[in-house]
Amino acid sequence: QSVLTQPPSASGTPGQRVTISCSGSSSNIGSNTVNWYQQLPGTAPKLLIYNNNQRPSGVPDRFSGSKSGTSASLAISGLQSEDEADYYCAAWDDSLNVWVFGGGTKLTVL
Amino acid sequence: EVQLVESGGGLVKPGGSLRLSCTVSGFTFSSYSMNWVRQAPGKGLEWVSSISSSDSYIYYADSVKGRFTISRDNAKNSLYLQMNSLRAEDTAVYYCARDSTPYSGSYFDYWGQGTLVTVSS
DSSP states (O other), rough: SSSSSSOOOEEOTTTTTTTEEOOOOTTTTTOOOEEEEEEOTTTOOOEEBBTTOOTTTTTTTTTEEEETEEHHHHEEEEEOGGEEEEEEEEEEEEETTTEEEEEOOEEEOO | OOOOEOOOOEEOOOOOOOOEEEESSOOOOSSSOOEEEEETTTTTEEEEEETTTTTTTEEEEETTTTTEEEEEEETTTTEEEEEOOOOGGGEEEEEEEEEEESSSSSSSEEEEOEEEEEEOO
């Protein structure tokens, strides 16, 4: 059971917009910024969104992040086949002094 | 180019020990906090441990506290994870990941390719 809650799966057709939610509590998402990681099949995770809504250099602006209260969301617009991957949210937890991850969301491009 | 290369994984019996290493290049290792994150087969990511740039602050997940020890050698640009009293549930790919700041709590901006640890009799 992960501290952060994500839907196990999401799907969309090419060109569509999909969102992935991440729910936490006051000690993690409510107190700290949220980061998102993308893990393509058979590869190491990669930073996708940091500090709630910032994109590292090289990440397309089709990817965006937001946070409100104790929840966060990742949005992917103009869905492409290469976006098929697992997506994880993460935040520091002030009460536990640990990093907490969501269970991951497997995105399928139909 | 930033690179993180893990090594030391392998097959070990329950109750055994293993030491993982992560050798980095392309950045000033002593300026960044470092982490170990693991992923059991077919499962999600699980943070294991963090160590600040000068090892003043060290944190562990409850699942490994008392059994695993994180350390670093800034002169050798290397991060380590000493794993003792290993259990079947420790079987996973172990990634080292750089935190973007000297202290834990920011974000993991670079990851290694991972090393597989299998605990089985």
